[in-house]
Amino acid sequence: MLTCQRYETPRTLAEALALWESAPDGARLIAGATDVLPWARDGRAGDVDLPMMIDLSRVSELSGYERHGGRVRLGANVVFQDFLEDPSLAAWLPVMPYCSVWFADDQIRQQATLAGNLVNASPAADGTPPVIALDGEIELCRISNGAVMCHTMPVAEFVTGPGRTRLAPNELVSAVTLDVAEGYGASFQKVGQRRSLVISVACVAALVKTDPTGTRFEDVRIALGGVGPVPQRLGDVEERLKGEVIDAGLIADVAAVTADRVASRSRVEYRRRVVPGFVRAALEEAVDRARSDRPAAANKEAVNA
Amino acid sequence: MPEIDLSLQVNGRKVTRRADPGQRLLDFLRDELNLTGTKEGCGAGECGTCSVFVDGKLVKSCLMPAAKADGAVIETVEGLAKPGTLEVIQRAFHKTGASQCGYCIPGMVMAATSVLREAPEASLDEIKERMGGNICRCTGYSKIIEAVELARDVVSGKATPAALEEDGPGESYIGTNVRRLDAPSKVTGRLKYAGDMVMPDMLHMAVLRSPHAHAEILSIDTSEAEAMEGVACVITSEDVPGTDGFGVFVHDQPIMARGKVRHVGEAVAAVAAETETLARLAARKIKVEYRELPGLFSPEDALKDGAPVIHDYAPDNLVKHIPIRKGDVDKGFAEADLIIEDEFSTQQVEHAYLEPEAGLAYVDADDVVTVISPSQNITHHRHMLSEIIAKPINKVRFIMSPVGGGFGGKEDMIYQGMLALAAMKTFRPVRLVFTREESIIASAKRHPSKVRYRMGLKSDGRITAIKFEMLSDGGAYGMSSEGVMRKAAILSCGPYEVDNIQVDTRAVYTNNTPSGAFRTFGGMQAQFATESMVDIAAERLGLDPFEIRRRNMMRAGSLTHTQQRLDSASIDRVLEAAERASNWEAGAVGMRGPERGDLNGPGTRAPCTLGARFERPAGGKEKVA
Numbered sequence: 015m016l017t018c019q020r021y022e023t024p025r026t027l028a029e030a031l032a033l034w035e036s037a038p039d040g041a042r043l044i045a046g047a048t049d050v051l052p053w054a055r056d057g058r059a060g061d062v063d064l065p066m067m068i069d070l071s072r073v074s075e076l077s078g079y080e081r082h083g084g085r086v087r088l089g090a091n092v093v094f095q096d097f098l099e100d101p102s103l104a105a106w107l108p109v110m111p112y113c114s115v116w117f118a119d120d121q122i123r124q125q126a127t128l129a130g131n132l133v134n135a136s137p138a139a140d141g142t143p144p145v146i147a148l149d150g151e152i153e154l155c156r157i158s159n160g161a162v163m164c165h166t167m168p169v170a171e172f173v174t175g176p177g178r179t180r181l182a183p184n185e186l187v188s189a190v191t192l193d194v195a196e197g198y199g200a201s202f203q204k205v206g207q208r209r210s211l212v213i214s215v216a217c218v219a220a221l222v223k224t225d226p227t228g229t230r231f232e233d234v235r236i237a238l239g240g241v242g243p244v245p246q247r248l249g250d251v252e253e254r255l256k257g258e259v260i261d262a263g264l265i266a267d268v269a270a271v272t273a274d275r276v277a278s279r280s281r282v283e284y285r286r287r288v289v290p291g292f293v294r295a296a297l298e299e300a301v302d303r304a305r306s307d308r309p310a311a312a313n314k315e316a317v318n319a
Numbered sequence: 320m321p322e323i324d325l326s327l328q329v330n331g332r333k334v335t336r337r338a339d340p341g342q343r344l345l346d347f348l349r350d351e352l353n354l355t356g357t358k359e360g361c362g363a364g365e366c367g368t369c370s371v372f373v374d375g376k377l378v379k380s381c382l383m384p385a386a387k388a389d390g391a392v393i394e395t396v397e398g399l400a401k402p403g404t405l406e407v408i409q410r411a412f413h414k415t416g417a418s419q420c421g422y423c424i425p426g427m428v429m430a431a432t433s434v435l436r437e438a439p440e441a442s443l444d445e446i447k448e449r450m451g452g453n454i455c456r457c458t459g460y461s462k463i464i465e466a467v468e469l470a471r472d473v474v475s476g477k478a479t480p481a482a483l484e485e486d487g488p489g490e491s492y493i494g495t496n497v498r499r500l501d502a503p504s505k506v507t508g509r510l511k512y513a514g515d516m517v518m519p520d521m522l523h524m525a526v527l528r529s530p531h532a533h534a535e536i537l538s539i540d541t542s543e544a545e546a547m548e549g550v551a552c553v554i555t556s557e558d559v560p561g562t563d564g565f566g567v568f569v570h571d572q573p574i575m576a577r578g579k580v581r582h583v584g585e586a587v588a589a590v591a592a593e594t595e596t597l598a599r600l601a602a603r604k605i606k607v608e609y610r611e612l613p614g615l616f617s618p619e620d621a622l623k624d625g626a627p628v629i630h631d632y633a634p635d636n637l638v639k640h641i642p643i644r645k646g647d648v649d650k651g652f653a654e655a656d657l658i659i660e661d662e663f664s665t666q667q668v669e670h671a672y673l674e675p676e677a678g679l680a681y682v683d684a685d686d687v688v689t690v691i692s693p694s695q696n697i698t699h700h701r702h703m704l705s706e707i708i709a710k711p712i713n714k715v716r717f718i719m720s721p722v723g724g725g726f727g728g729k730e731d732m733i734y735q736g737m738l739a740l741a742a743m744k745t746f747r748p749v750r751l752v753f754t755r756e757e758s759i760i761a762s763a764k765r766h767p768s769k770v771r772y773r774m775g776l777k778s779d780g781r782i783t784a785i786k787f788e789m790l791s792d793g794g795a796y797g798m799s800s801e802g803v804m805r806k807a808a809i810l811s812c813g814p815y816e817v818d819n820i821q822v823d824t825r826a827v828y829t830n831n832t833p834s835g836a837f838r839t840f841g842g843m844q845a846q847f848a849t850e851s852m853v854d855i856a857a858e859r860l861g862l863d864p865f866e867i868r869r870r871n872m873m874r875a876g877s878l879t880h881t882q883q884r885l886d887s888a889s890i891d892r893v894l895e896a897a898e899r900a901s902n903w904e905a906g907a908v909g910m911r912g913p914e915r916g917d918l919n920g921p922g923t924r925a926p927c928t929l930g931a932r933f934e935r936p937a938g939g940k941e942k943v944a
């Protein structure tokens with residue numbers, strides 16, 4: 015059970031940062047609260063009394079998104095459901111609708127932010143693999159001498175371990191910036207115990223851009239989640255495929271070696287079996303979608319795995 | 320507690336209240352506004368019983384601080400239709416019989432409403448996908464989904480509103496779809512379950528539970544908890560005035576741990592206080608000194624010589640042994656052409672009814688101790704409680720509240736006694752609502768069982784003898800173990816007539832969570848073993864699995880395992896129907912090719928997948944990917 019002594023709903027970034035800087039020890043930021051509320055239950059943190067919660071969901075600077083050339087800047091309050099409902103986001107970030115449809119359920123996605131998912135840094139997070147595949151950077155802000163100061167760092171460096179990030183004490187996340195991948199075919203593979211509301215045992219995000227004839231890989235982005243303390247970008251797989259003729263045998267070959275990327279401490283054998291199949295299925299599906307420019311039924315393999 | 324001002328619009332009305340800053344929207348709706356159609360099945364975002372619309376978007380109110388909804392427009396199930404009427408979706412649920420226990424139903428109705436608003440043309444797959452955040456433990460979902468499709472068609476004009484009317488009974492009620500009388504109260508959220516009930520001056524209970532599987536209680540110090548402002552009483556086993564002990568068969572379980580704890584999660588003490596928060600806080604102030612004892616965690620260990628003894632009355636740790644003997648198994652095995660042996664184990668299973676245990680107790684003006692709870696066994700509970708609290712039976716009353724799913728798991732009186740004691744100690748109404756975690760840790764489970772099986776058969780498939788030995792983990796208390804073992808024994812060898820059988824089922828005490836009643840009451844564990852053995856035998860003998868069953872099935876005139884002469888038997892018709900429905904291809908398993916025509920054919924369910932919304936034809940509201 016979560017109780018708190020003070021609940022603040024700042025409207026501007028400056029207000030939020032001022033509150034955060036002077037917040038008592040133990041205060042928490044919340045966005046969708048979908049990680050924070052279930053955390054305060056028996057078996058996890060138990061009953062928790064917070065001196066203060068700062069709800070960021072109404073901070074105007076954190077809402078919405080903007081495109082700047084080849085990058086899109088997502089305000090920290092962008093939620094997973096936005097990737098399913100906003101046609102621009104879906105077109106620019108074609109992997110995100112597939113990731114989102116596997117993420118929790120329609121209701122939780124209305125609240126759950128991508129930024130919260132990155133800060134929570136669960137090894138099983140579904141948001142991190144697509145973000146690192148899209149060269150995601152995170153923008154962190156704090157108050158310094160009365161002025162709002164922000165800096166960015168790659169998400170791949172930001173997430174350092176299970177539940178651990180480089181977020182500094184007085185900082186909050188203002189945005190996540192990603193490569194626009196318009197025209198790429200994408201796929202997200204996930205396996206867990208059931209279909210909705212399930213934590214990934216393993217997941218893969220893949221994006222493929224083909225040459226205009228649809229026969230060669232022009233660009234490949236692929237990352238794994240759930241199989242180690244931090245998400246992993248499969249740079250070697252990407253390099254081996256880029257420029258090559260698209261071929262099922264080649265895809266199978268590069269996928270076969272990815273079992274070694276499994277660095278989890280539990281269910282290692284299972285994950286080692288799933289990962290190569292997922293990498294292969296994700297690449298094949300992304301290729302199909304890149305060629306047809308039309309989504310096929312998402313993730314048939316995942317449930318069969 | 321500090322408070323904040325909240326002002327929202329709920330079901331079309333402006334609401335202004337002071338609230339706790341950390342309060343969830345769920346509690347605000349239920350506790351402040353008495354809108355108890357919104358339920359708490361899990362409190363962790365997993366079940367969807369708490370779904371409400373906030374500014375037009377369906378969310379889980381257990382995951383939303385009320386303060387986050389300040390200024391928002393809220394719709395709950397109570398606001399969907401005018402009082403006394405039903406919306407299309409509610410009528411569709413009524414029509415298809417979609418509500419059973421009803422606990423998930425308000426949330427399901429909300430989720431269905433969201434589907435029809437967001438995707439009025441949703442296909443069957445898309446409906447399933449969009450409703451994935453809501454769990455039902457009773458219906459198997461078919462009728463719920465059928466209701467959503469029906470409502471979709473009525474709303475879109477594909478079906479006429481007449482489709483929502485009840486089918487007339489015609490000549491006979493048998494074979495016609497008769498609507499459930501209690502459905503309207505469930506689809507509107509009007510039905511009050513125990514956790515929804517309030518009484519003036521009511522106290523809230525929190526329970527302190529054992530962190531140990533097996534430990535002696537050296538002392539319990541309740542003084543600090545008792546001294547807290549707002550705490551009305553603390554109770555322990557010391558407060559039991561009569562003969563402590565309950566159980567469906569053997570009364571081996573005290574209301575709260577007495578002298579020692581026997582499983583993790585066993586109730587040790589309980590607090591009744593002005594608020595739930597306070598009660599939980601006070602429970603944490605109770606100091607218990609334990610001396611850990613060696614524990615038993617597997618039924619095999621429980622039977623070993625020198626094993627720790629869990630209950631003094633049962634030095635051999637045996638809860639119950641049920642033997643059945645029929646014919647002469649040695650002779651039967653001697654006649655067999657084939658003897659197969661195997662071992663089958665099944666795991667512990669939680670019922671996971673969507674309504675966590677809840678109850679409300681009070682002492683009425685005539686000194687009648689009254690307990691309202693979704694007990695599956697109120698008469699027996701009443702008799703046991705009268706002994707425990709040393710009151711004549713006419714001074715003990717049990718009222719059965721609507722059961723939000725039981726499946727056997729609410730047969731045990733695991734909390735009603737505590738409520739009665741606290742009500743007697745304070746003369747105030749006391750309510751206890753389990754959290755989901757508490758429900759899982761403290762309630763009975765399906766028996767984990769191991770069956771050692773030996774079966775003899777003639778080469779034509781006739782079974783000549785069966786030796787069936789089941790060892791079940793009864794956990795820390797007897798609960799329904801005796802009955803479960805009896806049923807497992809009676810059903811052990813399946814609906815097959817076997818002349819020579821030797822059956823032994825045993826449940827033993829361990830320090831695991833107690834096992835109790837669970838749908839099939841031991842039958843499932845036994846049938847899993849028997850039916851697997853019959854399939855293995857069919858494969859070994861080159862017989863069709865249906866055929867081997869027909870050669871052994873009971874018929875009118877057959878003698879059952881317990882030597883009852885049957886007047887009639889229906890297994891032949893069951894087999895025939897199953898064979899037809901599955902498009903079964905006759906033949907022995909081994910004689911068929913790798914491509915079976917009866918797999919993946921019409922009527923088989925495709926594997927679950929997600930992404931149906933991406934398949935919607937262009938023009939649909941949301942084809943984005």
Ligand SMILES: Cc1cc2nc3c(=O)[nH]c(=O)nc-3n(C[C@H](O)[C@H](O)[C@H](O)COP(=O)(O)OP(=O)(O)OC[C@H]3O[C@@H](n4cnc5c(N)ncnc54)[C@H](O)[C@@H]3O)c2cc1C
Pocket residue numbers: 042043044045046047048049050051052070090116117118119122125126127128129130131132133134138139140141181185186187188211212213214363364365
């Ligand atoms: C039933 C259920 C199912 C779930 N399913 C999935 C799933 O399928 N896949 C998955 O990956 N996750 C899942 N989750 C986890 C959770 O929903 C996600 O991690 C979500 O993205 C968290 O976002 P939030 O906005 O709700 O975060 P919050 O709970 O509000 O915050 C999470 C953490 O981030 C911090 N934080 C939030 N915003 C900021 C900010 N702007 N700056 C700095 N710190 C911030 C908070 O202090 C907190 O530590 C599930 C959760 C539940 C309850």
Ligand code: FES
Pocket residue numbers: 358359360361362363364365366367368369370379380381382
């Ligand atoms: S999802 Fe909210 S109570 Fe279960």
Ligand code: FES
Pocket residue numbers: 417418419420421422423424454455456457458673723724
């Ligand atoms: S009717 Fe759905 S849980 Fe009982």
